[in-house]
Amino acid sequence: MNRADPVYMDYAATTPVDERVVAAMLPYFSQDFGNPSSIHRLGQRAEAAVENAREQAAAVLNCRPDEVIFTSCGSESDNLALRGAAFAARQQRGARHLLVSPVEHHAVSHTALQLQQLHGFELEWLPVDEHGRVDPGEVARRLRPDTALVSVIYANNEIGTLNPLAEIGALCRQAGVPLHSDAVQAAAYLPLDVQALQVDLLALGAHKFYGPKGVGALYVRKGTPLLPAQTGGGQEFGLRAGTSNVPYIVGLAEALRIAAQERPARTAHVQPLRDRLVGGLLEAIPEARLTGHPVQRLPNHASFVFRGVDGNALLTMLDAAGFAVSSGSACKTGSPEPSEVLLALGLPKEWALGSLRVTLGASNTPAQIEALLDALPQLVQQARQLAAR
Amino acid sequence: MTPENRQTVVVAMSGGVDSSVAAALLLEQGYRVIGVMLRLWSEPGREDSNRCCTPDAMAQARRVAAKLGFPFYPLDARQAFKNRVVSYFLDGYAQGVTPNPCLVCNRHIRWGMLFDYALSLGADFMATGHYARLRRDDTGRVQLLRGVDQAKDQSYVLHVLQQEQLQRALFPVGEYTKPEVRQIAQRFGLLVAQRPDSQDLCFLAGDDYRDFLLRHQPQVASPGPILTRQGELLGEHRGLAFYTIGQRKGLGIAAPQPLYVLEKDIARNALVVGSEDELGSSALLASEVNWLDGSPPPGAFQAAVKIRYKAADAPAEVTPMPGRRAAVRFQQPLRDITPGQAAVFYQGERVLGGGIIQSLHIEERV
Numbered sequence: 001m002n003r004a005d006p007v008y009m010d011y012a013a014t015t016p017v018d019e020r021v022v023a024a025m026l027p028y029f030s031q032d033f034g035n036p037s038s039i040h041r042l043g044q045r046a047e048a049a050v051e052n053a054r055e056q057a058a059a060v061l062n063c064r065p066d067e068v069i070f071t072s073c074g075s076e077s078d079n080l081a082l083r084g085a086a087f088a089a090r091q092q093r094g095a096r097h098l099l100v101s102p103v104e105h106h107a108v109s110h111t112a113l114q115l116q117q118l119h120g121f122e123l124e125w126l127p128v129d130e131h132g133r134v135d136p137g138e139v140a141r142r143l144r145p146d147t148a149l150v151s152v153i154y155a156n157n158e159i160g161t162l163n164p165l166a167e168i169g170a171l172c173r174q175a176g177v178p179l180h181s182d183a184v185q186a187a188a189y190l191p192l193d194v195q196a197l198q199v200d201l202l203a204l205g206a207h208k209f210y211g212p213k214g215v216g217a218l219y220v221r222k223g224t225p226l227l228p229a230q231t232g233g234g235q236e237f238g239l240r241a242g243t244s245n246v247p248y249i250v251g252l253a254e255a256l257r258i259a260a261q262e263r264p265a266r267t268a269h270v271q272p273l274r275d276r277l278v279g280g281l282l283e284a285i286p287e288a289r290l291t292g293h294p295v296q297r298l299p300n301h302a303s304f305v306f307r308g309v310d311g312n313a314l315l316t317m318l319d320a321a322g323f324a325v326s327s328g329s330a331c332k333t334g335s336p337e338p339s340e341v342l343l344a345l346g347l348p349k350e351w352a353l354g355s356l357r358v359t360l361g362a363s364n365t366p367a368q369i370e371a372l373l374d375a376l377p378q379l380v381q382q383a384r385q386l387a388a389r
Numbered sequence: 390m391t392p393e394n395r396q397t398v399v400v401a402m403s404g405g406v407d408s409s410v411a412a413a414l415l416l417e418q419g420y421r422v423i424g425v426m427l428r429l430w431s432e433p434g435r436e437d438s439n440r441c442c443t444p445d446a447m448a449q450a451r452r453v454a455a456k457l458g459f460p461f462y463p464l465d466a467r468q469a470f471k472n473r474v475v476s477y478f479l480d481g482y483a484q485g486v487t488p489n490p491c492l493v494c495n496r497h498i499r500w501g502m503l504f505d506y507a508l509s510l511g512a513d514f515m516a517t518g519h520y521a522r523l524r525r526d527d528t529g530r531v532q533l534l535r536g537v538d539q540a541k542d543q544s545y546v547l548h549v550l551q552q553e554q555l556q557r558a559l560f561p562v563g564e565y566t567k568p569e570v571r572q573i574a575q576r577f578g579l580l581v582a583q584r585p586d587s588q589d590l591c592f593l594a595g596d597d598y599r600d601f602l603l604r605h606q607p608q609v610a611s612p613g614p615i616l617t618r619q620g621e622l623l624g625e626h627r628g629l630a631f632y633t634i635g636q637r638k639g640l641g642i643a644a645p646q647p648l649y650v651l652e653k654d655i656a657r658n659a660l661v662v663g664s665e666d667e668l669g670s671s672a673l674l675a676s677e678v679n680w681l682d683g684s685p686p687p688g689a690f691q692a693a694v695k696i697r698y699k700a701a702d703a704p705a706e707v708t709p710m711p712g713r714r715a716a717v718r719f720q721q722p723l724r725d726i727t728p729g730q731a732a733v734f735y736q737g738e739r740v741l742g743g744g745i746i747q748s749l750h751i752e753e754r755v
Contacts, residue, residue, distance in 0.1 A: 312465070313506065316425075316464075317509060317510055319462075320423060320460070320510040320511055385505075386505060
């Protein structure tokens with residue numbers, strides 16, 4: 001960098017690894033480096049670390065340890081859930097119907113599209129309201145005997161809206177159809193009790209809750225038909241082949257433990273900052289809207305659209321002004337397309353192109369929020385002038 | 390510069406060695422550097438071949454920025470480029486001239502849209518990897534000079550700049566020769582691709598301009614008569630856009646001595662041809678003239694005039710005229726003065742101004 005790093009307000013993109021998590025991981029790189037599948041004592045120590053991590057994660061999820069599958073990231077967890085459950089449902093009961101929300105992460109929506117295009121599944125998109133929320137009644141209306149899987153995101157990454165998983169889960173259970181939920185964004189701030197949420201599959205990625213990148217997990221309720229998406233050795237109960245990434249699995253479990261323990265304090269830190277930001281911004285900037293649900297949303301998440309603004313240009317100006325934030329969708333080639341999620345909310349293109357996402361975390365302070373509120377009106381105005389050229 | 394008063398410069402990156410070295414030199418001089426790369430229009434399906442801004446070139450520019458440690462952003466200019474530059478190119482050919490779209494790109498895209506963007510990022514200056522130099526005179530005006538490397542000099546395409554832009558422009562590589570620039574790249578450890586220099590237009594993507602025209606402006610294939618100056622009909626041409634002034638081959642006429650394209654008579658859609666000794670003109674009329682100082686010199690002056698990017702200097706007398714025009718009278722006739730291209734006026738190292746070649750006659754009512 002040319003100068004001091006910008007104020008980081010992009011915690012939905014990724015988080016720094018908690019020092020306690022780093023400390024928990026370190027012994028498993030060069031000291032206890034064994035392969036958990038090995039017979040000898042080094043292998044046993046590594047296996048113990050992985051199984052200990054599994055128990056730790058299961059405690060947070062309120063499930064059995066053998067219902068936790070470690071993967072390489074949230075996207076892999078989503079892929080395993082969708083492919084694994086879809087293929088198993090077709091194999092076991094000839095089911096070919098997929099019911100998917102239009103506000104899923106691409107890890108889910110692009111996988112569902114491939115299942116439709118290459119594997120003959122019938123893909124049906126659930127409707128959402130103007131806040132991007134799925135109505136459980138719409139799920140009930142669309143569930144069929146041949147529905148292979150329902151997938152509804154817990155908390156959306158772009159707009160922060162929460163979905164009523166427990167109600168949807170109860171309906172799916174009645175119909176005998178598994179429910180998958182991507183909880184990658186939710187994990188840092190929301191309860192992950194899979195019994196209360198009534199989900200059968202739940203995807204996590206460690207780097208969204210102060211854990212390391214490159215490790216994720218999938219909760220698989222006992223009895224949920226699932227075929228492996230990656231075949232090979234018998235690791236992870238035969239559902240995910242490949243030598244266990246011991247230090248990262250330990251890191252995920254430690255980060256998840258801390259997240260559950262410190263959840264109230266973390267929420268109490270970010271929510272007032274977020275509320276001040278939303279209120280101040282909507283007051284100061286004309287033709288600005290909050291996207292997503294005003295209340296039923298992640299406590300650290302603020303997302304906006306501005307009419308007649310190129311979101312990428314605004315992000316660049318904000319970076320130059322010292323704020324690291326995001327738009328609806330990450331684009332690094334300068335080809336802005338309105339996000340599918342924002343279009344699903346019914347936003348016109350001239351609004352949807354001008355999106356801004358500010359996601360807060362441990363390092364943010366009230367002074368930083370005020371600084372952003374001071375800088376933004378002028379930058380939005382400049383971005384509007386540029387876009388009008 | 391001390392860290393407190395460091396000035397900010399946006400460098401227009403292309404992924405090539407020149408703009409990469411420009412950024413490196415400015416960093417070394419103490420500027421705070423921001424890299425920006427224009428994403429320009431390509432024909433759908435041919436994005437990978439655009440000479441200036443392929444995904445490869447963008448990745449290259451991004452790597453240079455990461456290696457030198459400055460932020461890098463792409464700027465989507467595809468719509469503006471298509472509306473302003475590609476349509477100018479197509480319209481020019483439709484009107485029978487040979488347009489130079491790079492001039493329009495420099496004026497409206499690079500030193501228009503990108504320049505505004507740079508200012509909105511808080512930049513004090515904008516830099517490019519062009520081979521040209523700048524010098525501030527006693528009155529505070531900024532003069533545009535040829536690059537040190539005469540073979541690489543790009544001041545021709547920069548004659549469209551105005552004081553507003555020149556005051557905030559930096560051309561760091563113009564002080565060096567191309568071999569020196571390559572050495573500087575090595576010194577900074579920049580492994581930028583040795584792309585061959587090309588004079589092709591970026592959006593042609595290696596295509597022949599005639600094929601591009603046929604796809605996008607099929608009405609240019611409008612046949613008409615091939616005439617001598619005396620009005621004798623020699624044959625039929627395929628459309629004026631497919632011929633250039635001075636062209637000898639490909640006329641499809643059997644004649645006792647070689648025939649050359651002398652002129653395009655747009656009013657009659659006629660291609661005028663003749664012998665070699667009829668070829669050439671000792672005068673031209675330029676329009677849309679830009680004077681780098683902001684106003685024309687008080688009267689006629691002697692200058693060296695370039696009628697194409699790579700043309701040699703031709704001594705001439707230039708007479709500023711009302712309506713942003715100028716009359717140019719050459720000491721010797723030139724064979725390939727081409728309407729649509731720019732005529733740029735130099736005195737020594739300095740660019741005084743330039744404009745679009747309107748016609749080969751200045752006797753017409755002005």
